[in-house]
Amino acid sequence: MGNTFYARNIVASVFQMVWAARLAGFLLFRVLKTGSDNRFDDIRSHFFKFAGFWVGQILWVWVVSLPVVILNSPAVSDYSRGGDNPSFGTGRDIAGIILWALGFIVESWADIAKFWYKSNNPPKNRPCTAQVWGWSRHPPYFGEIILQWGIWILTISPSTNGRVDGGAKSAQYGAVVGPIFTTLLLLFASGIPTAEKPTAKKFYLQSYSPNPDRENDGGSTWRHYKGYLDRTSLLIPIPPALYKPLPRWVKTWALLDLPMYRFDEKKDGEKAIEEERQKLERERS
Numbered sequence: 001m002g003n004t005f006y007a008r009n010i011v012a013s014v015f016q017m018v019w020a021a022r023l024a025g026f027l028l029f030r031v032l033k034t035g036s037d038n039r040f041d042d043i044r045s046h047f048f049k050f051a052g053f054w055v056g057q058i059l060w061v062w063v064v065s066l067p068v069v070i071l072n073s074p075a076v077s078d079y080s081r082g083g084d085n086p087s088f089g090t091g092r093d094i095a096g097i098i099l100w101a102l103g104f105i106v107e108s109w110a111d112i113a114k115f116w117y118k119s120n121n122p123p124k125n126r127p128c129t130a131q132v133w134g135w136s137r138h139p140p141y142f143g144e145i146i147l148q149w150g151i152w153i154l155t156i157s158p159s160t161n162g163r164v165d166g167g168a169k170s171a172q173y174g175a176v177v178g179p180i181f182t183t184l185l186l187l188f189a190s191g192i193p194t195a196e197k198p199t200a201k202k203f204y205l206q207s208y209s210p211n212p213d214r215e216n217d218g219g220s221t222w223r224h225y226k227g228y229l230d231r232t233s234l235l236i237p238i239p240p241a242l243y244k245p246l247p248r249w250v251k252t253w254a255l256l257d258l259p260m261y262r263f264d265e266k267k268d269g270e271k272a273i274e275e276e277r278q279k280l281e282r283e284r285s
Contacts, residue, residue: 006077008088008155012072019104019147030111030115056185063177063181067154068151071172076159076164082165083162085158086158090157096155100147104147106140110143113128125203134232136234137196138191142237145183149183152176155175192234196261197261203221203222207219208222209276210273234251234257236256
């Protein structure tokens with residue numbers, strides 16, 4: 001941060017470091033405690049899918065750091081290099097801090113609530129609805145998305161309220177790729193898609209498993225899970241009493257519960273049963 005020791009730069013840098021330390025620390029702690037990460041159960045045995053995930057993570061870490069890296073560059077924040085430092089406290093500064101704080105709180109709260117829920121031997125035939133998980137099926141992802149948007153908004157005042165121009169200004173605006181990439185990654189790649197259908201598959205097989213050693217419950221678990229899906233928002237935390245009566249098109253297109261996330265009982269259910277049957281045959285052979 002050469003010659004850029006200004007309040008905005010320091011706050012943005014500290015926010016980024018706190019976010020990274022908390023996320024990395026929690027993920028490490030969880031893996032050490034549980035021994036695995038079940039999000040990868042369906043891709044761990046596929047080399048290219050698994051490698052693609054980690055390459056994507058490396059790219060993601062670099063991309064989400066761009067707003068802060070560019071803010072701290074001399075071309076943006078150093079007066080002698082054509083940069084500028086508008087007084088800290090602009091509307092964008094405040095909005096960015098609020099979004100970052102809200103996202104950080106939701107993400108941290110959700111991670112802790114889920115960990116403690118799983119640590120207390122919960123019923124295996126019920127999804128987690130503890131605390132904020134009763135309002136959203138993926139609250140950590142919601143928190144992560146708005147947190148990254150908050151960081152970018154916090155960093156752009158030198159261009160929106162100052163005299164930064166040219167390539168430096170373009171770079172600041174271009175750093176919006178950070179929150180956009182995070183949003184797309186969690187919505188369409190390594191986030192929700194790796195959790196929604198695998199979770200539904202787990203509960204479906206608890207009701208309709210072909211394994212003779214497993215006692216099926218006549219569809220009770222699956223019916224309960226479908227009810228949970230119907231009353232629980234996919235991403236944005238919303239009280240179930242408000243979410244459940246919403247029209248399907250609102251849930252799908254406004255609240256992002258897209259068809260690609262849904263477990264189709266005929267197509268996906270039959271596939272899940274067949275995969276389970278093949279797994280049993282391999283184990284017996």
